[in-house]
Amino acid sequence: MSSDSPRLRLEAENVGYTYPGEPPTRALEGLTLSVADNEFVALLGPVGCGKTTLLRIFAGFLTPSQGSVRCDGASVDGPSWQRGYVLQESSIFPWMSVRENLEFGLVAKGMEPEARRARSDELLHLLGLSSFEAAYPKQLSSGMSKMVEVARVLATDPSMLLLDEPFGALDAQTRARMQDELAGLWEQRRKTVVFVTHDVEEALYLADRIVVLTARPGHVKQQFKVTLPRPRSLETRFAPEFAALKRQVWEVI
């Protein structure tokens, strides 16, 4: 590996996945993709193109039917907290308070209560949810509870984030705010991110690279480097380069 090309974190080679059934569903076929260290990659594609399947393979919940997936050179073998995975559906634990949710991954790691508390204090403060620490998720808006889910994963400090349409169910305004939060977090503390979305603007705003998948069975159709300057802001959304790139991406989709 040459010094100027960044280290590869995730490598999917010729990956195929078929869901058993009558008839079987071929979700992915011949997909090759790699993600570099600290890179923010957005996976974009039509509904049912296998984006979620690919992410679940990266997360270790599915084993590819063909091809191979390696993380840091080793074959992916089951889930790991090192690859922090936020599911598409709401998975905040409704029977735990906000703080308990944030600390769950830390409990799993066997962290001492004082250290857990310090870490969750930090995250509560970051999310502006300090007054909600003892609240149950039913008292949160859907945007906030999704943010708690993301923060719950961040709490364990994984080196990689796999996010499956985290803001898919939110209204446009909340979504834009959450995107800012995420972009801010990421700029403060770089991580390798794979972000699934079907929203072109969201992908452009957040990612370093956009990977467009084909319809089922999904494979990489085209990739776009997003060189928009960081930190990104409202200005970014109205910059001519943004509009030009958006047009290019739309033409492929």
Added chain:
Amino acid sequence: MSLVQRNRIKRALISLGTIAVVYGVAAEVGRYVLPHRIWMDVHYIDNVELLPTYRSLAEEMAFLLQSWILPDSILVSTGRILAGFVLGAATGIAVGLATGRAARLEYLADPWMMLLRFTPALALLPLYVIWFGYGEASKILLIATSVAVVVMLGAHHAVRGVPQVYLDAARALGASPRLIFRKVVLPAAFPQIFASLRVALGLAWVTIVVAELIDAKMPSLGYLLALSGAYPRVPQMLIGLGTIAALVFLSDMLALSLHAKVTRWMRRTG
């Protein structure tokens, strides 16, 4: 107390009050209109009050209280319910959790569950008498069995029904199977397990009446009812029924308030 609760209590009082008045009038009229002599299959029985007046109910109640028949019956029957319920619930929860969690165990247990679901526990009564003899053991075990079947099915399906997203999220966060069971499966399954406990508690009261006909001895509510039918003494019958209804209601209220306390996290409608 919220306005909704206060309105609910008000409604209950008005509706019960109305029934009480209607009954009182009907009983007073009935004293003159209804027959006091009834044909019971092979013979006549005299001095029967088909619709006891409040006065005879009060007299009967005074007798049952002064003789300690009613308080003792309540104590004895409630004690049996408690013993049987605790035993049955513990067994049912343990087995249900195990079969719900372990796929291999479920493979074995599934046909058994079907069989149990369609076997009324009460029908085991004669068998239990032969196995465990007349006495406390067969009564308590009969209650325990009817409770265990309901609770086991409840716990089994509760565990099966825990949404996969929670299990996935927990695994992704690095939780061990043990931690997932304690912190995810149990709390997620809890509301449904509790609902089955509530149903089972009601069923336990049904079972006790029948169970107490084995080795029928005073004091017990089941036998009190049976005796009142044998005399027959309608006032005693009504008091026995009322007592059981009140106890079922009370235990259900207790269960409900406990349920509300431990599931504060759930979304509530109304």
